[in-house]
Amino acid sequence: MLVIAHNDYTGAIPKDIAYSTQASVTADNTIILYSDNGHTVVDLVGMGSASKAEGSAAPTPDASMSVERKGGVDTNNNAADFTLLTTPTPHQSSTGSPESNNENQGSGNNAGTTPIPQGTALSGILITFSEVLPNPVGDDATGEWIELVNLGDQEVNLADWAVEDASGKHYTITQGNAIASTTIAPYGYFVLPRNATDISLNNTGTETLRLLHIDEQTIVSISYTGPVQEGSAWARNSDGSYEWTTTPTPSASNLITAPQSVDTKSQNHPVIRPDAPLDDGAQSYASSSPPKILINELLPNPIGDDTEEEWIELKNENDDEASLSGFVLSDASGASYTFTAQSDQIPPHGLLLVPRAQTKIVLNNDGDTIFLKYQGHTLTQIQYGKNQEGTSFARDDQGNYTWTTSPTPGKPNVISLPAEIEEESDEEEEPFNAQTAVASPQDNEEARDTNEQPKPIVSPKDVRKVEIKDIRSLPRNTKVATEGVVIVPSGVFGRTSMYLNGMQIYSVAVQFPDCATGDLVEVQGYVSMSGNETRITVPKTGWVKKIGKGEPPEPLLLTAATLSDEQEGSLVQVEGELIEKKSTTLWFDDDTGEVRITLKDTTGLHPEDFTAGEHYTVKGVLSETSAGYRVLPRGKDDVASQGAVQGASTQKEMSTSDVQYTRPLYYVVTALALIAIALGLGIKKWREHKGISTP
Missing domain, CATH: 1.20.5 (Single alpha-helices involved in coiled-coils or other helix-helix interfaces)
Known part of the structure; x- marks a missing residue:
């Protein structure tokens, strides 16, 4: 056994090596054992909120306590391998076991999940703090909240669990008073607003929150230190550490966007090297300011071989040349690439392309999270969803990430939104009329030389808060924020779209939150067009949020003569006699004209379910394409038949094949x-x- 102790140590066991730093070597820190003069890591242990650990961090010992390896076992998971002892035992073999000393697990400054002992009633339950918002923009009394996350694969009932703050304020989770349900779904989120808990989160000083089980056992505790910037949340990162973020995401995956003027970590994490001088100047993970390097662009789904063509691009935001030594790229699976002193330098405000062949990091085509870290601290974290082939995920002038059809490896980013493909291949094309066809400015713009470099989208820095009804009057690419009631959840018409009453919401970049008809949703994005229909394109995760429940609207009763832009995107109801079928498009005659109905494969509606000559009532969303208005029913509940029309003409009762050949x-x-x-x-x-x- 080798004892390394402080110069002031006066214990009975003599020390073999002394050090003089005044910083704690265990409180929320990482201790690393090196060999080969510091070139090879033999072992390491991270405690509390330490950003570097094997697996999950071990608990932080309180005063007069020690952290000890359990029976000499090393599973490369600090939380599982170490336990706390109230009576330290230097020069003795490890005595810890998974079942021993559980009552001695002090909270300290633990900013991670305290491991739940195996073999207990709580084994396998993984509930922890996900995010807290101490200083919201606006009134703290109505805007503060605490969010829990379920990291496990089983539903958990949190009834009679409790949350407690540093002052001893205690809230027991019960249904009612802003808490609709006490269950948290697998991998789900559970938000506790201040108007339910009555817990006032500190904006200055140190705040500590504890999550308690029914039996008052502490499951997890976290701490943060103010002052807290207005609008910033203390959020859990994918590696289990916590950071300040300027993008709170209640009931959604955390998005880390670090405040510019605040160290994202509340604590420093000294690394003690036995082969290096140990003094008051011991190196800290957060003590040095790294050069400002960020992820500028990435290409997950190139045209061609992914293994050869994928890449990540970094950008140096500094006025000086930057070294990448100490930087690490990683993804959600844990795959990582560490830059060495021999890695390429990045010139001032320059770019560096890092191909997959170099990093061995696979960029998933159906979505992934990519991290850029410096000595354990996350500098950039970007999350993207499923994407079209040949599109890259790039940073725009406002610092937001969005998809672009113009990848620019090694060159400044050019943002051109992915083509919004109209799904009308099965619909009849209107005949061309040379006398009435007039080229619009939009047509002229789209008819320019395809070799011309597309111009970046320029959008205002400030989001325009507008009502849905006013969005159609705004120019394309205007950045807007609005809210509305869901009438078509994502997945009903396809994964890339949903409808609020009055507006289509579209994205190939993000996965929409789980919503039901009647949910109240807040949306940010850019005004765009598909065919002749205005919609909001959402380029960034976290820009679509479910904020409550609303009242599902009643459909507007319309006829072929009253269809107009004012009802576009709204829930409507039409009725008439089916006079024509072609593939998934139906035409109804309501005596004022013909109404077009389009059936989506995802709704379970099929043309063979409809009979020519019968009278139908159809509810659905009013959409507009280049061929005119159409109604999109959401499912079988939106369609009702009143039976055959009395005295229907032979012409109207003719077969589908007869109708199809009339116009040709x-x-x-x-x-x-x-x-x-x-x-x-x-x-x-x-x-x-x-x-x-x-x-």
């Missing part, structure tokens, strides 16, 4: 007539040229 026959006859006229004019000109008189 008209075009054929018209074409033959034009050919005959042209032939007659040609013969006349020929006879005049030859001097042949016409009888």
Whole structure:
């Protein structure tokens, strides 16, 4: 056994090596054992809120306590391998075991999850603090909240669990008073607003929160130190550490966007090296300011071989050349790449392309989270969703990440939103009319030389808070914020869209939150167009949030003659006699004109469910394409048949195949007539040229 102790140590066991630092070597810190003169890590243990640990961090010992390895076992998980002892035993073999000393697990400054002992009633339950908002923008009394997360794969009933703050204020979780349910879903979130808990979170000094089980056992405790910037949340990162973020995300995955003027960690984490001088200047993970390097762009789904063409691009935001020594790239799976002193330098405000062949990090095509860290501290964390082939995830001028169809490896980013493809391949194309076709400014813009470099989207720095009804009057690419009631949840018409009453919400970049019809949702994004329909494109995770419950709207009763832009995106109801079917498109006659109904495969509605000549009532969303208005029913509950129309004409009862050939026959006859006229004019000109008189 080797004892390394402080110079002031006066215990009975003599020390073998002394050090002089005044910093605690255990409170929320990492101790690393090196060999080969510091080149090889033999072992390490992180405690409390330490950002570097094997697996999860071990608990932090309180005063006069020690942290001890359990029976010499090393599973590369500090939380599982170490326990706390009230009576330290230097120069003795480890006596800790998974079942021993549980009552001695002090909270200290623990900012991670205290391990729940195996073999107890709580074994396998993984509930911890996800995020807290101590100083919201606005009134603290109505805006503060505490969020829990379930890291396990089983639903947990939190009834009679409790949350307690540093002052001893105690709240027992019960249903009612802003708490609709006490259960937390697997991998789900549970928000406790201040108006339910009556816990006032400190904006200055140190605050500590504890989560208690029914039997008052402390499950987890976290601490943060103020002053807290307004609008910043104390959030759990994917590695289990906590950081300040300027993007609170209640009931959603945490998004770390670090405040510019605040150290994102509340504590420093000294690393003690036995082979290096130990004094008051011991190196701290947070003691040095790294150069400002960020993830600028990444290409997860290139055109071609992913293994050869994927890349991540870094940007140096400094005025000086930057070394990447000490920086680490990693993804959600834990795969990582560490830059060494021999790694490339990045010139001032320059870019560095890091290919997959170098990092061995696989960028998942269906979504991933990428981290850039410096000595354990997350500098950049970006999360993206499923994407189109050939699109990159890039940082715009406002610091937001969005998809672009113009990857620019090694060059400044160019933001051009992915093409919004119209799903009308099965619909009839309107005949071209040379006399009425007029090129619009938009058409001219889209008809420019395709080799011309697209211009970046310029959007105002401030989000415009607007009502849904006013969005159609705004220019495209205007950044807006609005809220509304869900009438079509994501997945009903496809993964990339949902509808609030009056507006389509679209994104290929993010996964929408789980919502039901009637939920109240807040949205931020850019005004865009699909065909002739205005919609909001959401480029960033966290910009769609469920904020409560609303009242599902009653459908607007419309006819073919009253369909207009004012009802676009709204829930409507039409009725009429089915007169024509073509693939998934139906036409109804309501005596004022024809109404087009389009059936989506995801709704369970099929053309064979409808019979020509019958009268139907259909509810759905009013959408608009280049071919005009259409109604999109959400499912079978939106369709009702009133039976066959009495006295329906033979024409209206004809088969689908008869109807399909009516319009093509008209075009054929018209074409033959034009050919005959042209032939007659040609013969006349020929006879005049030859001097042949016409009888």
